[in-house]
Amino acid sequence: NIGAERFLPAEISLPALREAAAHCEGCDLYRAATQTVFGEGVPGARFMLVGEQPGDQEDREGAPFVGPAGRVLDRALEEAGIEREAVYVTNAVKHFKYEPRGKRRIHQKPTVGEINACRPWLEAEMRLVDPEVTVVLGATAARALLGPEFRVTRHRGEPVPRREGAYYVATIHPSAILRAPDRDEAYSGFLADLKVAAGLP
Ligand code: URA
Numbered sequence: 670n671i672g673a674e675r676f677l678p679a680e681i682s683l684p685a686l687r688e689a690a691a692h693c694e695g696c697d698l699y700r701a702a703t704q705t706v707f708g709e710g711v712p713g714a715r716f717m718l719v720g721e722q723p724g725d726q727e728d729r730e731g732a733p734f735v736g737p738a739g740r741v742l743d744r745a746l747e748e749a750g751i752e753r754e755a756v757y758v759t760n761a762v763k764h765f766k767y768e769p770r771g772k773r774r775i776h777q778k779p780t781v782g783e784i785n786a787c788r789p790w791l792e793a794e795m796r797l798v799d800p801e802v803t804v805v806l807g808a809t810a811a812r813a814l815l816g817p818e819f820r821v822t823r824h825r826g827e828p829v830p831r832r833e834g835a836y837y838v839a840t841i842h843p844s845a846i847l848r849a850p851d852r853d854e855a856y857s858g859f860l861a862d863l864k865v866a867a868g869l870p
């Protein structure tokens with residue numbers, strides 16, 4: 670993993686970043702994936718949501734959270750009173766990592782090396798969007814933004830200061846709700862964490 674740093678554009682704007690990220694070869698994940706899935710949303714967004722990596726459908730469509738996890742997320746955002754227009758959505762890792770199994774492509778967790786390789790894109794997005802509230806979705810995003818010591822299970826739903834007037838709020842990944850033995854319970858917890866994020870000053 671040589672890292673994404675050397676692929677960053679000289680001009681730092683969201684459109685320039687997106688264009689440059691389309692050609693990133695900072696780790697091996699670009700090889701098997703269809704395309705880079707960059708973040709989407711307005712630069713002045715109050716909320717930034719950070720997931721793990723694009724899934725199968727996101728990889729095909731080139732947009733974050735448009736598959737099953739995205740549907741859970743959309744529903745919860747609406748119930749928490751967060752408008753999609755006020756949100757910038759992205760992932761810690763910008764290429765889909767999978768293992769082919771017959772005709773299916775099975776999601777695989779990105780390694781620490783891949784998370785670190787991809788972090789320059791996420792950091793650049795954070796600087797440009799500079800959201801008041803960053804919702805950290807699951808352990809991979811937490812590792813990228815809050816470091817290896819942070820435990821989502823222990824500190825979910827707790828605002829963590831990022832700078833004056835800006836916070837992180839970590840919660841579970843929406844995909845975890847789909848896999849949970851008790852989906853309703855998992856969803857309620859997720860919604861409660863999003864409501865904390867929505868209610869921050
Ligand atoms: N899971 C993620 O973490 N991100 C997506 O964009 C889709 C599913």
Ligand code: SF4
Binds near residue numbers: 672762786
């Ligand atoms: Fe570059 Fe990130 Fe894709 Fe790796 S996953 S090739 S670092 S954009």
